[in-house]
Amino acid sequence: MLQTRSLRKLLATQVKLYLREPIAVFFTLFMPVALLVMLGFIIGNEPVPELGGRGHLDANLPGYAALVIGIVGIAGVPIETATRREAGILRRFRATPLRPLTYIAGDVLANFLMMVLGVVAVFLLGRFGFGVPFHGSLPSLALGVFLSAAAFLSVAYVLGSVLPTARVATVVGNFLLFPMVVLSGAVVPQQIMPETVQNVAKLVPLTHVVRLFGGLWSGHRLSEHLLEIFVLGGFLVVGVALAARFFRWE
Amino acid sequence: MCEAKNVIEVDGLVKRYGTLTAVDNVSFAVRTGEVFGMVGPNGAGKTTTVECIEGLREPDQGTVRVLGMRPGVDHYSLAEQIGIQFQVDALPPRIRVGEVLELFASFYSSPLDWRQLLDQVGLTAKERSPFATLSGGQKQRVFIALALVNDPDLVFMDEPTTGLDPQSRRAMWEMIEDIRTRGKTVFLTTHSMEEAERLCDRVAIMDSGRIVALDTPDNLIAGLKAEIRVAFSIEGQMDTEILSDVPGVTRVEQHGDRIVVHGSGTKLLGRVVSALESSAVSFSQLRTEEPGLEDVFLALTGRRMRD
Ligand SMILES: Nc1ncnc2c1ncn2[C@@H]1O[C@H](COP(=O)(O)OP(=O)(O)O)[C@@H](O)[C@H]1O
Numbered sequence: 001m002l003q004t005r006s007l008r009k010l011l012a013t014q015v016k017l018y019l020r021e022p023i024a025v026f027f028t029l030f031m032p033v034a035l036l037v038m039l040g041f042i043i044g045n046e047p048v049p050e051l052g053g054r055g056h057l058d059a060n061l062p063g064y065a066a067l068v069i070g071i072v073g074i075a076g077v078p079i080e081t082a083t084r085r086e087a088g089i090l091r092r093f094r095a096t097p098l099r100p101l102t103y104i105a106g107d108v109l110a111n112f113l114m115m116v117l118g119v120v121a122v123f124l125l126g127r128f129g130f131g132v133p134f135h136g137s138l139p140s141l142a143l144g145v146f147l148s149a150a151a152f153l154s155v156a157y158v159l160g161s162v163l164p165t166a167r168v169a170t171v172v173g174n175f176l177l178f179p180m181v182v183l184s185g186a187v188v189p190q191q192i193m194p195e196t197v198q199n200v201a202k203l204v205p206l207t208h209v210v211r212l213f214g215g216l217w218s219g220h221r222l223s224e225h226l227l228e229i230f231v232l233g234g235f236l237v238v239g240v241a242l243a244a245r246f247f248r249w250e
Numbered sequence: 251m252c253e254a255k256n257v258i259e260v261d262g263l264v265k266r267y268g269t270l271t272a273v274d275n276v277s278f279a280v281r282t283g284e285v286f287g288m289v290g291p292n293g294a295g296k297t298t299t300v301e302c303i304e305g306l307r308e309p310d311q312g313t314v315r316v317l318g319m320r321p322g323v324d325h326y327s328l329a330e331q332i333g334i335q336f337q338v339d340a341l342p343p344r345i346r347v348g349e350v351l352e353l354f355a356s357f358y359s360s361p362l363d364w365r366q367l368l369d370q371v372g373l374t375a376k377e378r379s380p381f382a383t384l385s386g387g388q389k390q391r392v393f394i395a396l397a398l399v400n401d402p403d404l405v406f407m408d409e410p411t412t413g414l415d416p417q418s419r420r421a422m423w424e425m426i427e428d429i430r431t432r433g434k435t436v437f438l439t440t441h442s443m444e445e446a447e448r449l450c451d452r453v454a455i456m457d458s459g460r461i462v463a464l465d466t467p468d469n470l471i472a473g474l475k476a477e478i479r480v481a482f483s484i485e486g487q488m489d490t491e492i493l494s495d496v497p498g499v500t501r502v503e504q505h506g507d508r509i510v511v512h513g514s515g516t517k518l519l520g521r522v523v524s525a526l527e528s529s530a531v532s533f534s535q536l537r538t539e540e541p542g543l544e545d546v547f548l549a550l551t552g553r554r555m556r557d
């Protein structure tokens with residue numbers, strides 16, 4: 001049973017708390033934007049032959065947007081959830097009639113909003129700040145963003161449920177995040193990697209977000225990205241099932 | 251004992267952690283409207299007992315009924331009707347006092363007006379303060395407010411004054427007395443005998459997972475048949491024989507000008523004073539020391555409770 005009044009209050013409270021955490025806001029909202037600004041001013045968007053006639057911004061913008069999803073999902077939410085559990089904050093909720101599902105829904109929605117906000121900030125800045133052309137369809141891109149955000153949040157909740165302490169969550173989160181970011185092609189083009197590394201990179205979930213965003217931004221239809229959609233959908237379904245099974249208040 | 255008058259009934263409760271039996275076959279009942287105290291040293295098993303009753307830990311054996319419900323099984327309907335303050339409690343550091351009350355009020359079907367509650371616990375001025383900036387006593391008052399936000403009939407408080415300075419502690423005592431006056435039943439744990447004597451209608455003394463005594467503080471102390479001590483200082487000399495002959499006196503000690511009379515009976519003090527006056531002894535700094543729950547614990551376990 002979902003408690004709608006509690007859910008609304010939880011969502012509002014979580015968003016307020018989020019915005020009061022300067023570090024969280026920096027990493028999710030400002031770091032990818034800051035990367036984009038640096039790339040934009042230092043390298044610019046002149047067409048280069050190695051990128052098939054596209055500019056560096058054209059090639060990297062979708063990757064920076066994907067970065068937001070990866071950071072929040074793999075580090076942000078798991079660390080925050082483990083921290084709250086370890087501090088006994090989640091236990092406080094157990095003393096009330098609040099359902100775990102309501103709590104999770106509020107937290108997921110709040111983080112979903114922050115992810116979408118971060119992605120939109122990157123795309124808007126790229127499009128209107130640096131004039132990166134958008135050739136795709138807005139509804140398709142929106143669907144791609146929603147699916148990716150949902151998939152990574154379910155993975156986030158699995159990590160947040162099984163990682164016992166804030167310290168472990170921080171170590172594991174960063175341990176997973178950095179290779180994932182590098183391999184996924186979010187900041188380093190996969191074309192320059194050796195073939196074996198490229199094959200390994202296919203197993204990295206963030207790769208599929210990067211490819212989906214890249215394709216949808218450059219004008220592909222959703223039907224051209226069935227693999228990515230299938231993989232991310234799989235993460236979503238399996239993640240929700242595992243999180244529901246393993247989530248603990250304490 | 252009338253069944254309907256018990257808000258909590260615990261029968262044969264056992265809880266183990268590995269090989270450690272933290273609660274060892276404990277049975278008792280808590281009556282409507284009383285302040286029930288569970289007293290004992292750290293590690294006695296108080297928190298484990300309370301949390302089994304609240305449904306937050308699963309007993310290994312025994313039955314527990316709270317307001318006619320089964321803790322753990324009827325978790326959500328029970329949570330609607332009880333208030334809980336944990337021994338170790340936490341909130342997000344940056345949440346504001348008003349926000350947290352409003353949030354927790356939204357979890358219940360018929361919550362109190364949280365602003366009024368904030369006023370009751372004396373935190374109206376702190377409504378917009380982040381939780382982390384509050385003092386220990388203020389934080390504890392926030393947790394009390396959270397335990398009361400659903401206007402529960404039964405309130406659990408696990409060591410609510412541990413770690414508080416004397417002034418906050420006194421304020422907390424007044425708050426607990428106030429909760430009782432409003433007709434709620436309070437289940438309180440403490441490792442302070444002074445606190446139990448002051449606040450509780452009945453006290454269960456717990457040691458190593460067992461209840462070693464359960465009664466009103468007065469009865470527990472009276473049951474000791476312990477001695478009263480009357481101490482005073484004299485000017486000049488006196489013959490202590492005149493005190494040894496007073497009915498009820500068992501022993502008289504003299505340390506310089508300080509005299510300590512041991513004895514029993516409610517009239518002991520009056521008799522000692524009139525004996526001194528009739529012999530024209532001038533005395534000062536008269537003090538009586540009556541036995542307390544500390545002495546009850548010592549008598550029952552052979553050990554001192556450490557505060
Ligand atoms: N979750 C737990 N796991 C293992 N041992 C525990 C746990 N909780 C309490 N204990 C042990 O059980 C005993 C009783 O603890 P507790 O109920 O907290 O006592 P009190 O509240 O009276 O201090 C102690 O020896 C404590 O170390």
Ligand SMILES: [Mg+2]
Pocket residue numbers: 296297298337408409
């Ligand atoms: Mg305890």
